[in-house]
Amino acid sequence: MKFDGYNPGNFYDEFFDSSGEPHPWAKLLIERINSLPPKGLSNRQKTAESALMQLGITFNVYKESEGVEKIFPFDIIPRIIDGETWDIAEKGLKQRIYALNQFVDDIYHDQKILKDKIVPREIIESCASFLPQCMGLNPPRGIWCHISGIDLITDDNGQLMVLEDNLRCPSGVSYVLGNRQILKQTFPKVFEAMPIRPIEDYTSRLLDLLYYLSPDAIAEPSSVILTPGIYNSAYFEHSYLAQRMGEELVEGRDLVVHEGCVHMQTTRGLIKVDTIYRRVDDEFLDPKAFRPDSALGVPGLMEVYKAGRVALVNAPGVGIADDKLIYTYVPEIIKYYLGEEALLPNVPTYRCVDEKDRGYVLANLDKLVVKAVGQSGGYGMLMGHQSSARERKSFADKINANPRDYIAQPIISLSRAPVIVKNRFEPRHVDLRPFILYGKEIFVMPGGLTRVALKKGSLVVNSSQGGGSKDTWVLYNQNH
Amino acid sequence: MLCRVASSLYWMSCYLERAENIARFIDVNLSTLLDLSLESDLGNPWEPLIQITGDNKSFHEKYEKVNGENVMKFHTFDMENPNSILSCLSAARENARTIRETIPSEMWEQINKLYLMVKNASLSQSTLHDPGPFFKSIKMDCHLFSGITDATMAHTEAWDFVQLGQLIERADKTSRILDVKYFLLLPRVDYVGSTLDKIQWAALLKSASALEAYRKEYRQITPRNVAEFLILDYEFPRSMIFCLTQAYRSLFSITRSSGGEIHNLPERRLGKLRAQLDYTTIKEIIQLGLHEYLDGFQSELNTVIDALHETYFEPNVLELK
Structure with a gap:
């Protein structure tokens, strides 16, 4: 299989420039692939897929019957990012997270940014993820957004832009780590020859973060990962991270609040828990504080948290900062708290809550992507150019009824990268979700999860909507 | 854990x-x-x-x-x-x-x-x-x-719970296979000593992966010896007493004790059941009735599983504290 017939077309391609020449950073890999014997590549793809199946790197497809477990589709051709491009992205991401953390802290304390009318008060108060229970709360070390996944896209000019902030329970990091493990077996020689930045230290950095937040200054605090359980679509990831860190994976029913602290129930009695990396949404965390019908949480947890006797990662209430309407204010937020221009631009976005913007959106639904502000995973979305008149009508009604709940963006032609399709290469659209840890300092994992829209022409990369993934190689700078 | x-x-x-x-x-x-x-x-x-x-x-x-x-x-x-x-x-x-x-x-x-x-x-x-x-x-x-x-x-507590699951199930299955086959085969007096008879008893032993080990111990196949082997042999890893002895050891590893003293319900129940096997002969078992004996064994074993639940799997939190 060779790249001979590959046509990058009229989009920015991650492998080739507009004249069809390989980008300098992709050249070596392209040469290696072109020199493989026939079937060399498709055999490697098959081996990689069966390795994923056996490792059990699968996700549950809710609608299908038991046993129809699928591997998250994986394409063995990596996506490559050169060092200079990445360094800018890294700086931009650190800046963004640093500012967002200050924003959340401000919102739950003095609300200066609202008083100064940079962000309108109404949109905070009408935000579903705003938790009044968190007002005045001081999380350990003043950090709210410990673990984030910021979705980036590359536009036609090769410019990286922020598409979405995910600050609640962003998932996908286990696929990044798993994909890398598989690709090292798939292309060992290419790894030797190319200066690829390693990512394997992610889990030990995560563990450092959890220890750093422990309320008591003890050398080895006890930290746990709280999962909703085996039927959660990201369950594999929860268990993978627990295993990599050597920490307990617990469900709500394993924890109890006893004498003012959180404990887990073990075969040797109760053991105190210091830090909880929770993968359970805010509203299910504690039936006494939030939804009383939640069976996934721990009754009384919030009281212990407020008293500073347990750390929660990420902090409850942080969802205020990844609301898609708040997203439109992030460049102003960065400027307000840091006095700097945003290094990574936003995608231009229309606020339906704004009368002028709304008028434009309603008149141009067929040219826009409309998104519900509180949803993720590709749900609650209208892709204007592929929609029917009926779908557009239904969205127009929803926007008119609840303008606060919708934003719209022009259809951005995401960059493309080659994917193996039936023994040849075809271009498919990709995005990138880097993972950022905020502990003692802010750490950005080099690369992240490259998601691919596997359907020809599709711009939706979410796994729930037929997306797959690729390994992401960030190269060291040439003078490294 | x-x-x-x-x-x-x-x-x-x-x-x-x-x-x-x-x-x-x-x-x-x-x-x-x-x-x-x-x-x-x-x-x-x-x-x-x-x-x-x-x-x-x-x-x-x-x-x-x-x-x-x-x-x-x-x-x-x-x-x-x-x-x-x-x-x-x-x-x-x-x-x-x-x-x-x-x-x-x-x-x-x-x-x-x-x-x-x-x-x-x-x-x-x-x-x-x-x-x-x-x-x-x-x-x-x-x-x-x-x-x-x-x-x-690692042979820690987790490993001991894996052992317990395997050994208790194995003891139960050995008792069941003996019970069913013995009951079916024994009344056919007319077959005793025939080729068919030998094949059937050999098959029973094979069903417990026991034929070769049995041969080394007894050579000739007789119903009494088959029963003795599957219930009371200390060396054969699928005999009931072997499984319980090993399971008992795992229970003590879990409480990190030497086995001299009894600490909780599972230890008490399993210890008692194992001791019954220890101090019984095959003659007594057959006199009592093999089927009755095995039936009783299976219900006792179930109470051991219940005890594991009460003590380890779903304990009452306050009692634990």
Whole structure:
């Protein structure tokens, strides 16, 4: 299989420039692939897929019957990012997270940014993820957004832009780590020859973060990962991270609040828990504080948290900062708290809550992507150019009824990268979700999860909507 | 260790042992049938297979005829039968899935591979046309799992819960196979000493993987010796007393004690049951009635499992504190 017939077309391609020449950073890999014997590549793809199946790197497809477990589709051709491009992205991401953390802290304390009318008060108060229970709360070390996944896209000019902030329970990091493990077996020689930045230290950095937040200054605090359980679509990831860190994976029913602290129930009695990396949404965390019908949480947890006797990662209430309407204010937020221009631009976005913007959106639904502000995973979305008149009508009604709940963006032609399709290469659209840890300092994992829209022409990369993934190689700078 | 994790380790291991036992029962039955084809008035050779697992009722609700095809289907792929191989493997795998961070990846991969193999086989029409190699590979894959467990898992508390699940299930299955076969074979006085008789008793031993070990110990096959071997032999790893002795050791490792004193309900109940075996002879057992004895053993064993639940798997929090 060779790249001979590959046509990058009229989009920015991650492998080739507009004249069809390989980008300098992709050249070596392209040469290696072109020199493989026939079937060399498709055999490697098959081996990689069966390795994923056996490792059990699968996700549950809710609608299908038991046993129809699928591997998250994986394409063995990596996506490559050169060092200079990445360094800018890294700086931009650190800046963004640093500012967002200050924003959340401000919102739950003095609300200066609202008083100064940079962000309108109404949109905070009408935000579903705003938790009044968190007002005045001081999380350990003043950090709210410990673990984030910021979705980036590359536009036609090769410019990286922020598409979405995910600050609640962003998932996908286990696929990044798993994909890398598989690709090292798939292309060992290419790894030797190319200066690829390693990512394997992610889990030990995560563990450092959890220890750093422990309320008591003890050398080895006890930290746990709280999962909703085996039927959660990201369950594999929860268990993978627990295993990599050597920490307990617990469900709500394993924890109890006893004498003012959180404990887990073990075969040797109760053991105190210091830090909880929770993968359970805010509203299910504690039936006494939030939804009383939640069976996934721990009754009384919030009281212990407020008293500073347990750390929660990420902090409850942080969802205020990844609301898609708040997203439109992030460049102003960065400027307000840091006095700097945003290094990574936003995608231009229309606020339906704004009368002028709304008028434009309603008149141009067929040219826009409309998104519900509180949803993720590709749900609650209208892709204007592929929609029917009926779908557009239904969205127009929803926007008119609840303008606060919708934003719209022009259809951005995401960059493309080659994917193996039936023994040849075809271009498919990709995005990138880097993972950022905020502990003692802010750490950005080099690369992240490259998601691919596997359907020809599709711009939706979410796994729930037929997306797959690729390994992401960030190269060291040439003078490294 | 989390109580929930202890429970999942136990049940994962128990279900795998059950799947292995069923695969072995069927495999032995298939090869014995080849020898019986000419003289088959010993009753239906598939009948005991539904009695061994105690599932007669649910079988008859669903299948009309007790024949090879139906019994194999019922025991292998029937997801409505909670004790079929596929159901057991699925349950073992679901339990393993909830504790993937606790067990070495090799163990998870082996369970997953075995489950996927049987699941795929269940979708193919031809699997049961040549069943011998299929059941043998299930058996071997289960053994492989035990080997992997032994060689990759730290021999800590978690390992002891895996041991308990396997040993208690194994003791139960050995008692059942002895009970059912003994009962079926013994009344046929006219067969005593005949070729057929020898084949049947040998098959019973094979069903517990015991034939070769038995030969070394006793050489001649007699019903009394077979029963003694499967109940009271201290060295054979599937005898009831062997399983309980090892399980008892695991219980003491869990409480990190020497075994001199009793600390909790599981230790008390299992200790008592094992002591009963220790101080009983096969003569006494046969006098009492083998069936009655084994029946009593099985109910006692169930109370041990109940005790594990109360003490370790779902304890009352306040009592623990």
